[in-house]
Amino acid sequence: MRRPDGHEIPEPYAVFVQDYLTTLRSGTEFTTPQDVADAVWRAVTEPDAPMKTPPARMRSDGFAKRVHP
Structure with missing residues (x-):
């Protein structure tokens, strides 16, 4: 092959x-540009933000909860 x-x-x-x-x-x-922007924003504005941030639609804590088509 x-x-x-x-x-x-x-x-x-x-x-x-x-x-x-x-x-x-x-x-x-999939990861959208907005997912990346949200993760970067959280990383720079929250001192205790984790090194790896799942997309908002997969999070259970309600942070920027969105539903993508």
Whole structure:
């Protein structure tokens, strides 16, 4: 199996790689520019903000709770 960038994927891994790429392409979760802006704002305005901030739609504490289409 050859990747679009020209690299060869060894045959024993071809099915795994193909399934994995199909899963990635069909994902419904995504990060929006607003998610990034919210995380940056929180990081610079809240002294106790965590190093990793999940998107607002996935948070349980109500911070900037939004629903994206």
